[in-house]
Amino acid sequence: MMVRFQLLLVLWLLIKALPVHAVEVVEGAAYQKPEGLVKAIALLQQTEAGREIYQRAHEAQVPIREGKISKTEITATRTLEGKNERYDFVVQVLISQDKDPVFQALDLAHELVHAVSPKKNPFDPNMNASEYVQHGIEGEGGEANAIAEECKVGRELSDNKAIKSETVQLIKARCQYVWKLENDNSKWKKSFYQLGQYYHNFIRALNATKPDYREVAEWNEKLEAKSPMFSSAAAHKPYPVALLEEYLEVTKIVCDRAMKSRIGRGIASFTAFEERCKAIRNSP
Numbered sequence: 001m002m003v004r005f006q007l008l009l010v011l012w013l014l015i016k017a018l019p020v021h022a023v024e025v026v027e028g029a030a031y032q033k034p035e036g037l038v039k040a041i042a043l044l045q046q047t048e049a050g051r052e053i054y055q056r057a058h059e060a061q062v063p064i065r066e067g068k069i070s071k072t073e074i075t076a077t078r079t080l081e082g083k084n085e086r087y088d089f090v091v092q093v094l095i096s097q098d099k100d101p102v103f104q105a106l107d108l109a110h111e112l113v114h115a116v117s118p119k120k121n122p123f124d125p126n127m128n129a130s131e132y133v134q135h136g137i138e139g140e141g142g143e144a145n146a147i148a149e150e151c152k153v154g155r156e157l158s159d160n161k162a163i164k165s166e167t168v169q170l171i172k173a174r175c176q177y178v179w180k181l182e183n184d185n186s187k188w189k190k191s192f193y194q195l196g197q198y199y200h201n202f203i204r205a206l207n208a209t210k211p212d213y214r215e216v217a218e219w220n221e222k223l224e225a226k227s228p229m230f231s232s233a234a235a236h237k238p239y240p241v242a243l244l245e246e247y248l249e250v251t252k253i254v255c256d257r258a259m260k261s262r263i264g265r266g267i268a269s270f271t272a273f274e275e276r277c278k279a280i281r282n283s284p
Helices: 035-045 048-059 101-116 129-138 143-158 165-181 185-193 196-207 213-222 239-261 268-280
Strands: 003-010 023-026 029-032 064-067 071-081 084-096
Touching: 035 048, 035 064, 035 101, 048 101, 048 143, 071 101, 084 101, 101 143, 101 165, 129 143, 129 185, 129 196, 129 213, 129 239, 143 165, 143 185, 165 185, 185 239, 196 213, 196 239, 239 268
Parallel strands: 003 071, 064 084
Antiparallel strands: 023 029, 071 084
């Protein structure tokens, strides 16, 4: 699942594993982890890949909770201090409550990659749509990393004799394509750019953001109209489409509110943001 940004504009297991905490305290409130999620964390820690990513999340104090779908939420709070501003980010991982603990463990491996890896600031006025989409897929902590990580965990869990054979077959069905390409990094990343029915609409939407000619040439090389191999569970669209829509949504919100807050005084970042705002003005 790709990272979801929420913007608040303010004036304003087991083997040398970390303990599985059934209760965690977040912002002073205790959260009791459901039994299934506790089992999922324990399963994750039974794998070498899972222990490593869980430890990084544990050290970063990333909250892990159940939710309707699996996703990483990043809440960005923008604080204005005179003509200066600051963004503070809070990360939380949600894991689908309706899944078997084995598949919750796979989702958790995926989401923790998003949660602990360096991210590009979506509110950076100098970031364009092309960079945002490409980094969201190919960058550290992007979708290619996250799906590869979940299937590393899946491979190890497939060898766990305590897991039912039917569940193992489902893991293999989920990860066989990933395992097939794990030693071909170029082909692996390119497979994320298969857009199917969204091919032409994506090109039009991206061109509306006014990329330069080099970016256009690069995208023409990457994009294919083949049926998508990977799609966002939240948006139900191929990752490039979902990420571009996310970029446009964040940009429009920031531009709209920056314009309003500019009345009567200059906000330092708004001048830099103007070019980004202009580039998406005619986007869908």
